[in-house]
Amino acid sequence: MTRAQEFLESNLRNPNAVAYFLMAAGALFFPAIIQFATGGNGDYLVGLAADGGIYILMAIGLNVVVGFAGLLDLGYAAFFAIGSYTYALVASNHMGVTPLGHSLHVPFWIALFIGMFVAAAAGALLGAPTLRLRGDYLAIVTLGFGEIVPRVFRNAGIWTGGVPGISALDVPSLPGWFVGPWVGQDFGWVPDFRFTSANLTAYYVLMVVLIFFVVILVNNLHGSRLGRAWMAVREDETAAAASGVNTVTIKLLAFSIGAATSGFAGAFYGAKLSYVSSENFGFIVSVTVLAMVVLGGMGNIPGAMLGGIVLYFILFWLLPNAPLQMQGLASSLGLDWLNHSNPNGWPGIAEVVSRSKYVIFGLILVGIMLLRPQGLLPSQIRKQELRHEEHEALAAPRQLQA
Amino acid sequence: MVQRFRGSLISTPIATLVNLVGLAIVAVALVATVQKVATAPGGATYFFQTMGFGLALGAIFALVALGYTMVYGIIELINFAHGDVFTLGAFISAAILPIFGLTEGRTFGIGLILPLIGVFLVTMLACALINVGIERVAYRPLRHAPRLAPLITAIGMSALLEGVMNVWRGPFTLHYPDLLPETQIPLGGDVTIGAKQVTVIVIAVVLMVALTVFVNRSTLGKAMRATAQDRDAAQLMGIDINRTISATFFIGAALAGAGGIIYGLYYNSFSAFDGFTYGLYAFTAAVFGGIGNIPGAALGGILIGVIYAISDGYFTVSWTQVLVFGILIFVLVFRPTGLLGMRVPEK
Numbered sequence: 063m064t065r066a067q068e069f070l071e072s073n074l075r076n077p078n079a080v081a082y083f084l085m086a087a088g089a090l091f092f093p094a095i096i097q098f099a100t101g102g103n104g105d106y107l108v109g110l111a112a113d114g115g116i117y118i119l120m121a122i123g124l125n126v127v128v129g130f131a132g133l134l135d136l137g138y139a140a141f142f143a144i145g146s147y148t149y150a151l152v153a154s155n156h157m158g159v160t161p162l163g164h165s166l167h168v169p170f171w172i173a174l175f176i177g178m179f180v181a182a183a184a185g186a187l188l189g190a191p192t193l194r195l196r197g198d199y200l201a202i203v204t205l206g207f208g209e210i211v212p213r214v215f216r217n218a219g220i221w222t223g224g225v226p227g228i229s230a231l232d233v234p235s236l237p238g239w240f241v242g243p244w245v246g247q248d249f250g251w252v253p254d255f256r257f258t259s260a261n262l263t264a265y266y267v268l269m270v271v272l273i274f275f276v277v278i279l280v281n282n283l284h285g286s287r288l289g290r291a292w293m294a295v296r297e298d299e300t301a302a303a304a305s306g307v308n309t310v311t312i313k314l315l316a317f318s319i320g321a322a323t324s325g326f327a328g329a330f331y332g333a334k335l336s337y338v339s340s341e342n343f344g345f346i347v348s349v350t351v352l353a354m355v356v357l358g359g360m361g362n363i364p365g366a367m368l369g370g371i372v373l374y375f376i377l378f379w380l381l382p383n384a385p386l387q388m389q390g391l392a393s394s395l396g397l398d399w400l401n402h403s404n405p406n407g408w409p410g411i412a413e414v415v416s417r418s419k420y421v422i423f424g425l426i427l428v429g430i431m432l433l434r435p436q437g438l439l440p441s442q443i444r445k446q447e448l449r450h451e452e453h454e455a456l457a458a459p460r461q462l463q464a
Numbered sequence: 465m466v467q468r469f470r471g472s473l474i475s476t477p478i479a480t481l482v483n484l485v486g487l488a489i490v491a492v493a494l495v496a497t498v499q500k501v502a503t504a505p506g507g508a509t510y511f512f513q514t515m516g517f518g519l520a521l522g523a524i525f526a527l528v529a530l531g532y533t534m535v536y537g538i539i540e541l542i543n544f545a546h547g548d549v550f551t552l553g554a555f556i557s558a559a560i561l562p563i564f565g566l567t568e569g570r571t572f573g574i575g576l577i578l579p580l581i582g583v584f585l586v587t588m589l590a591c592a593l594i595n596v597g598i599e600r601v602a603y604r605p606l607r608h609a610p611r612l613a614p615l616i617t618a619i620g621m622s623a624l625l626e627g628v629m630n631v632w633r634g635p636f637t638l639h640y641p642d643l644l645p646e647t648q649i650p651l652g653g654d655v656t657i658g659a660k661q662v663t664v665i666v667i668a669v670v671l672m673v674a675l676t677v678f679v680n681r682s683t684l685g686k687a688m689r690a691t692a693q694d695r696d697a698a699q700l701m702g703i704d705i706n707r708t709i710s711a712t713f714f715i716g717a718a719l720a721g722a723g724g725i726i727y728g729l730y731y732n733s734f735s736a737f738d739g740f741t742y743g744l745y746a747f748t749a750a751v752f753g754g755i756g757n758i759p760g761a762a763l764g765g766i767l768i769g770v771i772y773a774i775s776d777g778y779f780t781v782s783w784t785q786v787l788v789f790g791i792l793i794f795v796l797v798f799r800p801t802g803l804l805g806m807r808v809p810e811k
Contacts, residue, residue, distance in 0.1 A: 199796055202792065353616055356612050418627055418631045420623045421628060424626075427617065427619060427620030428617045
């Protein structure tokens with residue numbers, strides 16, 4: 063009893079443990095709560111949450127690059143695209159259309175890892191010549207890479223399906239799956255199960271399980287010798303090199319591991335949508351994921367996840383739904399005239415709210431950063447480091463005037 | 465403190481080899497381009513048309529790149545909102561053109577030039593004040609925060625500006641009044657250059673010369689250069705850092721606003737989301753020329769414009785963007801300091 067109490071007390075003071083617990087509980091009960099709240103019509107929302115899992119995976123991966131190793135990557139979506147397209151090529155009929163003339167249907171779980179390794183290799187290829195560059199220059203190289211990759215996929219014609227992209231990819235499958243009342247069926251075991259849009263709950267469960275394993279993996283990396291080397295490089299590259307850390311290899315590993323996570327998420331994304339198109343991998347994706355990481359708290363895995371959840375909720379649920387909500391609100395307040403466009407240039411309240419979604423998004427980003435520049439759930443180690451720096455700064459005369 | 469030099473690659477034998485490889489690639493690319501240009505149909509007429517297009521586009525890139533490079537030089541921030549300040553210039557000027565009595569169909573002359581100067585001044589002032597406000601609200605409070613925090617607010621401000629323009633005029637491609645003469649100025653033989661392009665280039669060059677004189681000769685310009693070199697030392701010398709940084713944002717945005725007007729006048733169309741792409745190109749131009757370097761940004765802008773035009777005119781349009789960003793990566797791998805950048809010790 064006392065041991066349990068101790069365990070509880072020590073963890074209650076640790077915001078990370080609380081965050082992990084709340085997220086795990088939330089993930090576990092989310093489908094049930096949603097189905098209950100919507101009276102059984104929550105499939106769409108569960109699917110939306112599962113799609114959010116892809117962003118959370120990417121945020122965890124980018125956190126390795128930006129948060130642990132301190133390398134700013136502005137082209138993270140490129141690896142996402144590479145993962146998706148790799149999956150599309152090895153798991154659809156498309157290869158039959160290309161000059162190779164022979165389509166590949168690699169099983170889902172193997173194709174997922176092929177996408178991951180190809181993305182990691184692309185990360186290593188890009189990183190090898192450029193990781194010697196100073197921080198900001200690396201950011202610019204990755205920005206350029208992120209702009210190039212989707213355009214290459216768009217322009218590569220028959221190889222990547224051009225502008226329309228590649229469709230009818232193989233969907234994820236498992237040898238079997240439990241069904242039950244939670245998807246409106248009797249208890250049962252379905253052999254050769256396929257994840258389609260008809261069973262979004264299963265897809266959601268798969269997503270949660272994948273995130274669970276990735277979090278464990280990345281957490282172990284963080285605590286390992288490699289993780290400490292990353293932190294050393296982030297804080298002071300020269301000192302790390304002098305202490306025997308091979309900085310280039312370490313940075314390359316961070317970059318590749320980040321790329322691998324993104325490629326993994328990309329392959330899964332392609333499989334889920336059963337479709338890839340170069341339009342889905344623009345700079346905006348990279349920026350969104352980066353904003354998730356910074357917003358949540360750089361260098362802290364639950365922080366990045368929390369940032370991912372918050373931003374995904376705002377971007378993909380709150381803002382798309384706001385116009386209709388406002389329309390309903392205007393009607394219920396008796397201000398129906400607001401809903402109709404008039405010749406004076408008023409396009410109707412729904413249209414106005416829909417147009418101002420960028421304003422809202424911008425205000426949220428700026429507001430959160432101004433209120434909590436260290437992120438929603440900052441890394442404890444980093445916090446201590448920053449505080450340490452502050453003390454030093456106060457002692458130094460140069461900061462007194464600032 | 466140990467200082468590492470970014471350019472230290474250059475001294476090792478492997479780096480010499482790398483540099484040679486880079487030079488070889490550049491040489492091959494140049495030869496291929498010259499060969500393509502020389503044998504393409506259209507001859508000199510087409511070539512000069514393409515160059516005119518490229519120079520005008522390059523002038524716009526250069527005006528925007530100057531703001532990126534100045535801001536980066538002074539506070540090491542990639543100001544993502546800068547591209548949207550550029551679009552804002554087009555929006556504001558389009559709104560005030562009728563107030564100055566400028567409508568389509570006016571003949572080119574003093575009656576058009578004087579009000580146009582007024583439009584330029586008002587728009588540049590408005591953009592500059594907005595950008596100073598952005599710095600005050602979104603970047604200054606975060607000057608001692610983790611380095612990525614202001615980058616995120618910059619992205620937020622970019623979204624905010626795009627959103628404001630979107631609410632203002634809607635997500636449409638809008639028509640910008642066609643005020644400049646369409647005539648072609650003969651340059652001998654069949655070769656001509658558009659009067660529009662000449663006007664655009666002249667305006668940009670005047671602004672860039674004014675900026676260079678300002679930064680090199682005025683006290684405030686000197687303060688800017690000092691702050692960029694060493695903020696703390698500049699502060700100890702009695703320079704008001706906040707005022708200097710505000711002035712940098714002011715001037716950068718004034719140039720971007722002017723770029724926005726030129727963009728509208730030249731292409732006769734604009735939309736709320738143009739700025740982001742143009743911002744990326746301009747940023748590429750700033751890096752190409754050597755970020756933090758003012759003549760470098762101008763040179764980079766013009767070169768990117770010309771490369772853009774040649775790629776569009778002689779090669780495939782759909783690969784132009786890949787080419788421009790490919791050049792960006794190429795430059796950073798082989799010459800990280802850009803064309804005119806110098807080796808500087810890392811801060």
